[in-house]
Each structure stands twice: as structure tokens, then as C-alpha cells.
Amino acid sequence: MQGFDAAKINEIIRKASEGSRFYQHKQQAQQKLDAKIKEMLHTAQQMSPQLLEKATKKMEAVALECEAGRDLSRTIVHVDMDMFYAAVEMRDQPNLKDVPMAVGGNSMLSTSNYIARKFGVRAGMPGFIARQLCPALVLVPPNFSKYKAVSRVVEQVFAIYDPNYAMMSLDEAYLDITDYMEANADAYQAKSEVDNETLAEAIVREMRLKIQEATQLTASAGIAANTRLAKVCSDLNKPNGQYYLPSDTRAIMDFINKLPIRKISGIGNVTEQQLKALGITLCGQIRPNYGLLRLLFSDCSLDYFVRISLGLGETDLSNYTSGEQKSISTETTFTGTSCKQKLMQMVSDLSIELHGDMKKKGLVGKLVTLKTKTVNFVLKTRSMALGEPTSDPEVMGKVARKLLIAEMEKCPVDEPLSLRLLGVRMSNLSEEASSGRAKQTTISKMFEKQTVSAGRESSSNYCLVTESVAREVQAFHD
DNA sequence: TACATACAC
DNA sequence: CATGGTGTATGTA
Numbered sequence: 001m002q003g004f005d006a007a008k009i010n011e012i013i014r015k016a017s018e019g020s021r022f023y024q025h026k027q028q029a030q031q032k033l034d035a036k037i038k039e040m041l042h043t044a045q046q047m048s049p050q051l052l053e054k055a056t057k058k059m060e061a062v063a064l065e066c067e068a069g070r071d072l073s074r075t076i077v078h079v080d081m082d083m084f085y086a087a088v089e090m091r092d093q094p095n096l097k098d099v100p101m102a103v104g105g106n107s108m109l110s111t112s113n114y115i116a117r118k119f120g121v122r123a124g125m126p127g128f129i130a131r132q133l134c135p136a137l138v139l140v141p142p143n144f145s146k147y148k149a150v151s152r153v154v155e156q157v158f159a160i161y162d163p164n165y166a167m168m169s170l171d172e173a174y175l176d177i178t179d180y181m182e183a184n185a186d187a188y189q190a191k192s193e194v195d196n197e198t199l200a201e202a203i204v205r206e207m208r209l210k211i212q213e214a215t216q217l218t219a220s221a222g223i224a225a226n227t228r229l230a231k232v233c234s235d236l237n238k239p240n241g242q243y244y245l246p247s248d249t250r251a252i253m254d255f256i257n258k259l260p261i262r263k264i265s266g267i268g269n270v271t272e273q274q275l276k277a278l279g280i281t282l283c284g285q286i287r288p289n290y291g292l293l294r295l296l297f298s299d300c301s302l303d304y305f306v307r308i309s310l311g312l313g314e315t316d317l318s319n320y321t322s323g324e325q326k327s328i329s330t331e332t333t334f335t336g337t338s339c340k341q342k343l344m345q346m347v348s349d350l351s352i353e354l355h356g357d358m359k360k361k362g363l364v365g366k367l368v369t370l371k372t373k374t375v376n377f378v379l380k381t382r383s384m385a386l387g388e389p390t391s392d393p394e395v396m397g398k399v400a401r402k403l404l405i406a407e408m409e410k411c412p413v414d415e416p417l418s419l420r421l422l423g424v425r426m427s428n429l430s431e432e433a434s435s436g437r438a439k440q441t442t443i444s445k446m447f448e449k450q451t452v453s454a455g456r457e458s459s460s461n462y463c464l465v466t467e468s469v470a471r472e473v474q475a476f477h478d
Numbered sequence: 479t480a481c482a483t484a485c486a487c
Numbered sequence: 488c489a490t491g492g493t494g495t496a497t498g499t500a
Contacts, residue, residue, distance in 0.1 A: 265486075268486085269485090332492085422499090
């Protein structure tokens with residue numbers, strides 16, 4: 001069993017994709033982006049040197065201000081479990097250890113092991129393409145409740161080193177170990193004084209070992225002065241490794257200057273292409289292009305770019321943990337249909353499911369949003385505000401159905417709305433007024449209203465939905 | 479406020 | 488045969 005080279009992998013993926021509606025839509029999106037970039041370059045060419053110089057000076061002033069706020073006093077760690085879901089499955093089914101395997105389904109993989117990666121099988125890839133790359137691939141359906149349980153064990157290790165650790169997903173967290181280092185320096189130095197680097201590395205190595213002892217799974221870590229840098233660093237010695245970046249401006253600048261912008265969290269495919277068109281592929285190329293960037297991007301992006309170019313980032317983890325939830329949603333993909341009754345039924349089902357999730361969290365919301373995706377992968381959202389916050393499935397469902405009907409009516413009869421995805425989201429959230437009595441009222445109301453409303457709907461053959469199975473929440477990629 | 483886009487995981 | 492689900496931030500009008 002050999003791996004493939006990149007050219008062969010791309011060829012197989014291209015053959016499997018081309019002609020599909022998914023691929024066509026992707027190409028359209030790319031053309032749109034190309035046009036946008038072309039326009040951007042046109043704008044750039046028309047800039048006078050004077051204007052550019054002025055913009056550069058403004059940006060340099062911002063940079064100076066940011067530089068003044070540089071905080072090198074904290075030691076931040078980003079910990080990332082190695083191929084988390086796949087590692088859990090391999091641990092529990094040893095026969096999976098020596099074969100190419102991935103966790104996911106036919107439509108999407110969440111992660112793959114290193115043997116499968118040699119064949120080009122990656123997170124985010126549909127299972128049917130993965131099988132073409134690697135016919136021997138073993139596909140394991142996800143067990144989210146198991147991963148959650150493992151994650152809780154890992155969290156207990158994190159808590160030793162920083163009780164205020166910030167969990168970013170099931171397999172990833174930031175820790176501020178500054179206080180732990182100070183409090184425990186003595187325990188880690190054998191005879192002589194230990195410098196910060198040795199101390200931080202020893203502590204993180206020990207933490208990773210504790211994770212491994214507790215879970216039989218390995219983790220990688222990055223250690224740096226802020227979360228942005230720590231996150232990049234955790235990727236450098238993966239799997240089962242760690243990387244320390246000294247908290248020293250010179251070391252940070254040397255590091256950041258040669259770093260590809262795409263490695264920065266928040267720089268995705270689109271931004272990468274835009275910046276590339278301007279000749280920027282490395283973080284070190286941002287500062288020489290300050291003026292250009294200022295004239296092409298929003299203030300908010302500028303601040304972000306400046307901070308990246310200086311290697312600045314978040315040092316206060318409470319900024320990750322303090323916020324309240326802003327929205328809650330449920331969506332589902334299905335084989336494309338334009339059957340009105342089926343679609344309406346699904347919206348009702350989703351509303352009931354959403355109600356369950358909201359009740360669990362004690363949330364009510366004021367803004368209902370319907371999300372649709374056509375069989376050609378065109379996404380749309382339509383929303384409507386309610387008079388008062390609710391989580392009542394019938395109220396949410398009624399509004400969502402209304403929004404769906406409005407969309408369907410926009411289509412000509414010979415070309416009805418044909419969808420492959422529906423979603424319902426609630427936002428403008430607040431806490432549910434929680435007394436047992438209030439909840440009871442809500443529940444009885446729900447049944448009343450459902451009965452009444454079901455008879456009133458035009459597609460009245462949709463019935464009250466059976467209890468939907470509790471859905472596993474999922475962050476799909478590792 | 480409403481909608482689209484970009485991004486992370 | 489055939490490409491996911493949940494949540495946040497931001498730009499724009």
C-alpha cells in the first residue's frame with residue numbers, strides 16, 4: 001500500500017468532482033472572486049504616489065500605537081489533540097491502527113489518520129471521493145458523545161495548569177500558564193535557576209504526558225506570547241510535539257516575517273487570494289504594503305493586518321470565555337426536492353428540534369431566520385423579527401414556513417424552488433424566564449397551538465412530528 | 479434591520 | 488449516485 005503524489009491525488013479529485021453541481025458552483029464563486037480581485041488591482045493602479053505615501057504614514061502611526069501596547073508578559077499555550085476523532089477510534093479499535101481510516105460519512109469526513117493522509121484523504125473531503133483515492137479506506141461513523149467524554153478528561157488536565165483555560169472545540173484549547181510557572185518554578189528546577197524557555201517547555205511537556213496517560217492520546221502544543229502565535233506554533237511539530245517561540249520582539253519578528261499569511265487563523269482562502277494578488281504571501285510583506293492595504297480594505301481589516309504584521313495577538317483568555325451565545329440554529333441537508341409539502345414538513349421538524357436545543361440552554365430569541373440552499377448550492381437567508389422573544393416551536397415554525405412560502409412564490413411555476421438544505425436559526429437571544437410553572441405553560445401552549453395551526457396550514461397533511469432524536473452537536477473538523 | 483460573505487472547527 | 492452543521496464577525500445598504 002503506497003501513497004500517491006500530489007499530482008495524482010489532484011487528478012483523481014478533479015475527475016470525481018468536475019461536472020457536478022457542487023463543482024460548477026465553486027467555479028462560479030471563483031470567477032466572481034477573480035473579478036473582484038481584478039477590480040481591486042485596477043483601483044490599486046490608479047493610486048497616486050502621494051496618496052499612497054499618506055496612507056502609509058497613517059498605517060505606520062497605527063502600527064506605532066499597536067507596538068506600544070505589545071504585551072510580552074504572558075506565556076500562552078495552544079494545545080491541539082492529534083487527529084482527535086480518528087485517534088480515539090484507533091485507540092478503541094486496535095485493528096484500525098495499521099489501516100487507512102477516517103471518521104465521517106459518505107458526504108463528509110471530519111478527520112483521517114496518517115496512513116489515509118498519504119493517499120490524500122483529508123478532513124472536509126466527501127467520503128465517496130476519499131474511497132476513490134483509497135479503496136481500502138475504513139470509514140468510521142462519528143461517536144460524538146465519546147469524543148466529548150474524552151474531551152472532558154483532557155479538560156481536567158488543562159485545569160491543573162490554568163483554571164481559566166479557554167476551550168475552543170472538543171480538541172483544542174488555549175491556556176495561560178504564566179501564573180503556574182511563577183507558582184511552581186521551584187518544582188521544575190533541579191539545581192540551578194531555570195530560564196523561562198526551559199520552564200515553559202518542561203511544564204507543557206509534562207502536561208502533554210499527563211494527557212497521554214489519562215487518555216492514551218497524544219497532543220501537540222505551541223508556546224508563545226499570545227494566542228495568535230501559540231496557535232501557529234502548535235502546528236509546527238505535529239503530531240505529538242511542541243514548539244516554543246521566545247517572548248522577545250526580535251524573535252517574534254523573525255518568526256512572523258517569514259510566515260505564510262495563510263497560517264494565520266482568520267486568513268482563509270479568499271483573503272489569501274486577495275493578498276496574493278497584491279504580492280503578499282508572507283506576513284513580512286504586509287508592512288511594506290501598508291499604504292496599498294489601507295486604500296483597499298476596511299478599517300477593521302487594517303487593524304487586523306497591522307497586528308499580524310507585528311506578531312501581536314490576544315493575551316487575555318477571558319475574551320474567549322466571557323461572551324454569551326448570540327444565535328442558535330439547526331439545519332439539515334437532504335436529496336434535492338421541490339415538493340412543497342416535504343419542505344414545509346422539514347421546516348416544522350427543524351423548529352421543533354431547535355426548540356429542544358433552546359430549552360436545554362434556557363434560551364429564547366426574537367429573530368427567526370430561514371436558511372435555504374438550492375440544488376445548485378446557492379445559499380440564501382431570510383429573516384423576520386418577532387414581537388417578543390420565544391422558543392415556542394409553533395411560533396418559530398410558523399414564521400419560518402411563511403418565509404419559505406415567500407421564497408417559493410418568487411419562483412416561476414415551470415421552475416419551482418428546488419432545495420437541498422433547510423435551516424432555522426434564532427438570534428437576538430435572551431435568557432428564558434425560568435420557573436417550572438412558566439415552562440409548563442409553554443409546553444401546553446405548544447400543543448394547543450400546533451393543533452390549531454396544523455389544521456390551518458395550506459399543506460395541512462403535514463402532521464405533528466414525532467420526537468426527533470437528540471442530535472449530536474458537532475464541530476466537524478479536527 | 480436584513481442579507482451576504484468569510485472563517486473556524 | 489455523490490460535497491456537513493454550528494456559530495461568530497464583518498461589510499454593506
